[in-house]
Amino acid sequence: MNQDSTARIVAGLTTWIAAAPPGARVPSTRTISAQYGASPVTVQKAMRRLGALGLVESRPGVGTFVRAVRSIRPADHGWQASALGAPPNRTSALSSTQRAVSPDAIGLHSGYPAVELLPERLIRQALARAARTDAAVTRAPAAGLPDLQAWFAAELAAAAPAGVTSATARDTLVIAGSQSGLSSIFRAVVGPGRPLLIESPTYWGAMLAAEQAGVVLVPVASGSQGPDPDDVERAFAESGARAFYAQPNFANPTGGQWPQATSQAVLETVRRHGAFLIEDDWAHDLGIDADSQPIAPFDDDGHVIYLRSLTKSVSPALRVAALVARGPARERILGDRAAESMYVSGLLQAAALDVVTQPGWRTHLRAVREQLRARRDLLLAAVEEHAPQAFIGGRPRGGLNLWARLPEGTDVARVVRDCESRGVIVAPGTEWFPAEPSGPFVRLNYASADPSRFTEAAGILGGVLGES
Structure with missing residues (x-):
């Protein structure tokens, strides 16, 4: 009744206004x-x-008045062209993999696993426990929580061969x-205007970070x-x-x-040239038919800068990763991280x-391996039977993706649009090439x-x- 009276008053006054x-x-x-x-x-x-509708405004002590309506005109942002100048690169800031789509669509474009592949119970319990600790109200060290540093270092050291000096928590x-780590590495270790060798195809986010840092990409097939x-x-x-x-292990996208x-x-080549290998072990926990075999444990003099993320295996809501580097390179990267973000939330760490x-963590990883295997094989079989024109060169031994080559001359952009109009979202392969694509691909x-x-x-x- 009260709600009906409110609606009647709003309708009547709207007409009066x-x-x-x-x-x-x-x-x-x-x-x-x-x-x-009605009551007051x-x-x-x-x-x-x-x-709330913007029809009236209240003046305390005076009364309520009909709001003066401003004339509506389109915003003019033209002045920003002169203020900003030309963009440093032409790469889109938003990949197709980051798009939000209709709940009814079949999304094969995402870069993340489904919620049911994450340790949801462990995450919720961990967040609740962390919220009751000092981590919820104190600043974390710039290099990270010591216990988490030690865990990442121990994970990498476990793979080190005998006689090789393994990484330490301080490293x-x-x-x-890992995206923020890539940005810092490219700024602090490579530098603007300097060349960076990069696999082709490779992770689009690495290319974006490099171009934002002014780095010159040198593709290697x-x-x-x-x-x-x-x-x-x-x-x-x-x-x-x-x-x-x-990305030596389960590369994105291939x-x-x-x-x-x-x-x-490759490690010997890097040593011979006095260079760095930036090893992105993004899918360390996502092996299916094989385990990740990092190169970093075989390096004892600081040539390998190693990245490992928990974003895909723990939760995208916990943006936590590790970067392992030694010597002056570590100090430069740490300085860049401190300047950009000061520190990572201690609560999330x-x-x-x-x-x-x-x-339950190891139990979860074993279960995820089997679920990823079933999903991979199911999609692979479906593509081979119903879309044989899409050639998948090999069964990936880990990761999250199939890399499909389409017939020569295929208009990839049109395929992506037509699939979307029918409810299937796929990612165009052009995003993963630092130069011209070597062929028509979708991920x-x-x-x-x-x-x-x-x-x-x-x-x-x-x-x-x-129909092509």
Whole structure:
């Protein structure tokens, strides 16, 4: 009843306001109460609603008045062109993988696993426990919580061969996701105007971070077996680069894993040129048919700068990762991190440490491995049967994605648009190339969408390709 009275008053006064001049005094609460047979409280609710609609304004001690309506005109941002100047690069700041889509769509574009593949119970319990500690109200050290530094260092040291000096907790910096680490490395270690070797194709976010830092990208062709070590040697010699960004394990987007011989050959090349290998171990916890085999444990003199993120395996809400570097490179990177973000939330660090040190963490990783295997194989079989035009060169041994090559001459942008119009979202492969694409590709994520709809999605993709 009260709600009905409020609505009646709002409707009646809206009509009255439409005919009243701007600045006209609105009838008093007593007058409106009598007119509508409503209580003063109901009248006040109606006035607050009119105020929220921008129709009236209250002047304390004076009364309520019809708001003067400003003429509406389109905003003019043209002045910013001169103030900002030309952009430093032409790369879009938002990848197709970051797009929000309709809940009804089949999203094969995302870069993240579905919630059911995350340790949800462990995360919620860890956050609750962390909120009750001093981490919730104190500043964390710039390099990270010592216990979390030690955990990351121990994880890497466990893979170190005998006789190699393993990384220590002091070598480890806790960062807010590996993306922020890449930005700092490119600024502090490579520098603007300097060349950086980079696999092609490779992670689009690394290219974006490098270009934002003013780094000059030097592509090195790479595939399911990684780059040819001779190509890496030649690229170092011809470019004068002093760093190589690479994903030796379960690369995004190809899913490729370097053979041990390639890892050792590239490391020797890096040493010979007095350079750095920036090793992005983003999918360390996402092995399916193999475990991640980092190169960093085989380096005992600071040539490898190592990144490992928990964003994909623990939770995207816990933007916690680690960067391992030695010598002056570590100090430069730490200085850059401190200047940009001061420190990573101690609350998030404490929660992440809680999760990965729980007995259930290893159990969760074993279960996720089997779930990823089932999803990968289901999507692969669906594509092979219903979209045979999309060629997938190899079964990825880990990670989250299938890398599909489309028939020569295919208009990838049109395929992406047509798939989306039919309810399937795929990521165009052009985003993963630092230079011209070597062919028409799309990336298909098997970890984010509902696997029961993979056959439907592959049928739509096959239908679109059949119309090309």
